[in-house]
Amino acid sequence: MTPRTLPRVCVIGAGPSGITTAKRLQDFDIPFDLFEASDEVGGNWYFKNPNGMSACYQSLHIDTSKWRLAFEDFPVPADWPDFPHHSQLLQYFKDYVDHFGFRDKILFATLVTAAERQPDGRWLVTSSDGRTRDYDVLIVCNGHHWDPRTPDYPGEFDGVLIHSHAYNDPFDPVDMRGKKVVVVGMGNSGLDIASELSQRFVAAKLTVSARRGVWVLPKYVHGTVGDKQSVPPWIPRKISMKLKQRFVRKFRGEMEFYGLPKPDHKPFEAHPSASEEFLHRAGCGDIAFKPAITALEGPRVRFADGSTEEVDVIVCATGYHISFPFFSDPNLVPDEQNRIPLFKQMMKPGVDNLFFMGLAQPLPTLVNFAEQQSKLVAAYLTGKYLPPPEARMHEAIRAAEQRRSGRYYNSPRHTIQIEFEPYVRDMNKEMARGAKRAAATGNALPVPARALENA
Secondary structure, eight states: OOGGGSOOEEEEOOSHHHHHHHHHHHHTTOOEEEEOSSSSSOGGGSTTOTTSOOOOOTTOBOSSOHHHHSBTTBOOOTTOOSSOBHHHHHHHHHHHHHHHTOGGGEETTOOEEEEEEOTTSOEEEEETTSOEEEESEEEEOOOSSSEEOOOOOSEEESSEEEEGGGOOBTTBSSOOTTOEEEEEOOSHHHHHHHHHHTSTTSOSEEEEEOSSOOOEEOSEETTEEGGGOOOOTTSOHHHHHHHHHHHHHHHHOOGGGGTOOOOSSOTTSSOOEEOSSHHHHHHTTOOEEEOOEEEEEETEEEETTSOEEEOSEEEEOOOEEOOOTTOOOGGGSOOTTOOOOOBTTTBOTTOTTEEEOSOSEEESOSTTHHHHHHHHHHHHHTTSOOOOOHHHHHHHHHHHHHHHHHHSOSOGGGTTEEEHHHHHHHHHHHHHHHHHHHHHTTSOOSSOOOOOOOO
């Protein structure tokens, strides 16, 4: 089988999900173009990315250890610290692309502005260079940490309100020195930024505002990186969960011991927040806590407990919308709660040539999540995997949603929450089942090569 007999693929986005997907396509001689709005790969991990989509701040270190984030066939440098800085991660992604030799297949500084599926299934992809190109398959890797979800508080604020997406350091874009600052949210970015600003030579007063308390998990356990440890797969999930919850309570204690608000859920019933510094800052009294903001009143902020505070700056670490601005079809975008039902978190039933890669909040790692997904995509496009009928795909989606909703509290951030290792195990089993289905069809290509050459 020659590469020309295989479908032509458009990949949108050259962040970690896009580049590992492209590398897999290259391994299987599947023709592709990779579109990137910026001048370099790296996506979210490219600090001050010219495309405006990076959520990096200067001090950011990834919360996943180097043991968990490496691509399977490209080890991270041996001298890396346990939790690398964003600049190290960016260099790693650049080295990955150059090592496997597909930089020439990336269309840099080329933003996809429209992707329209034609009646015969082909995709017409329009980009910022003014061209419209023809593809058989579309793979979406544009990330989900670039379209800020900013609260719409009633009232007017005399100070400065920014989303954490715009935060670079304590002096940029706002000089926080001597200011009264409120950080909204207790996700990982909120904890990092609050810890940084709460140092006494920066903010005059640092307050964290949150609708609910969170469990702050450790990065190290008995001197060892915490995410290197995992519960054996033979232990049932319910028992595994109870063991992990009991461990957190034993190792960390109750959050109220540190002066934090009491969580209204158990450990791991929310996307975890991990920090070694935040609890220390809270315990030292450098961080004050307030419930949710209910109104802005000129120089003051009103909170849900009825109290008010004079505030100069509000930093909203309140998450992101899942956005695909190149789609005009409402069936291909999430609803207002970030819900987008997908089979195996990547395939939309009824659309046989569209994949969403890396669209998840996996524990413990996102960096190589799409690398695992790309195995199914490559098998599918070469006729070695066939998904189940649409009705069974919908059943699997509903079952996955029931598991998710039964574990995590209702929140837009939890609509794409999964566990990495169980996901990969389930996907491998599905690939084995799909291989048998494909063999029964003679391994016919599910997506034929119909796109015109894009000269």
